[in-house]
Amino acid sequence: MADTKKAETEAAPPPPKKKSKWLxxxxxxxxxxxxxxxxxxxxxxxxxxxxxxxxxxxEGAKKKKADNAAPPVFxxxxxxxTVKLQTEQQEAYLQAEVQLKLPDAQSVDLIKQYExxxxxxxxxxxxxxxxxxxxxxxxxxxxANELRSVTNSVIVPASVPKGKPVAxxxxxxxxxxxxxxxxxxxxxxxxx
Numbered sequence: 001m002a003d004t005k006k007a008e009t010e011a012a013p014p015p016p017k018k019k020s021k022w023l024x025x026x027x028x029x030x031x032x033x034x035x036x037x038x039x040x041x042x043x044x045x046x047x048x049x050x051x052x053x054x055x056x057x058x059e060g061a062k063k064k065k066a067d068n069a070a071p072p073v074f075x076x077x078x079x080x081x082t083v084k085l086q087t088e089q090q091e092a093y094l095q096a097e098v099q100l101k102l103p104d105a106q107s108v109d110l111i112k113q114y115e116x117x118x119x120x121x122x123x124x125x126x127x128x129x130x131x132x133x134x135x136x137x138x139x140x141x142x143x144a145n146e147l148r149s150v151t152n153s154v155i156v157p158a159s160v161p162k163g164k165p166v167a168x169x170x171x172x173x174x175x176x177x178x179x180x181x182x183x184x185x186x187x188x189x190x191x192x
Contacts, residue, residue, distance in 0.1 A: 092131035
């Protein structure tokens with residue numbers, strides 16, 4: 001009988017050893033540390049990248065970044081300008097919707113502050129033109145350049161010296177980076 005019990009115990013597989021729960025906790029702990037370390041690495045890397053972007057850059061590089069990063073802001077006067085042009089043979093009238101291209105949103109407040117004087121000066125400038133002069137694309141562009149100079153001289157009087165000739169280049173392609181008004185654009189231009 002002893003032999004049979006001994007044979008049964010040898011033949012029967014031993015009961016399975018209980019796996020330690022400690023091994024499971026260790027694996028979970030290692031995985032948690034790895035994920036936490038990886039997350040911390042990426043957060044620190046992102047913070048260092050942002051700090052280096054905020055670090056002072058050379059003057060020229062900072063200005064280029066600001067010009068390329070921020071889109072321009074456009075300011076449209078609430079009503080179109082309607083003026084009687086200088087007469088040559090018969091009466092002629094000009095109706096134009098004027099928009100100002102500004103370098104940033106802060107310039108809009110400046111424009112609103114000077115709006116009554118700007119409207120007055122723009123009206124006077126347009127009234128001094130002849131229909132035959134502003135009836136061509138070059139004439140309209142010269143008027144836009146002149147209006148840009150007038151608006152900048154109202155906002156920052158020292159920005160445009162007196163007697164300075166008006167540039168005949170396209171103000172939309174070569175804006176003055178320091179000027180509050182970079183260019184004057186017409187969304188409607190009707191001569192009757």
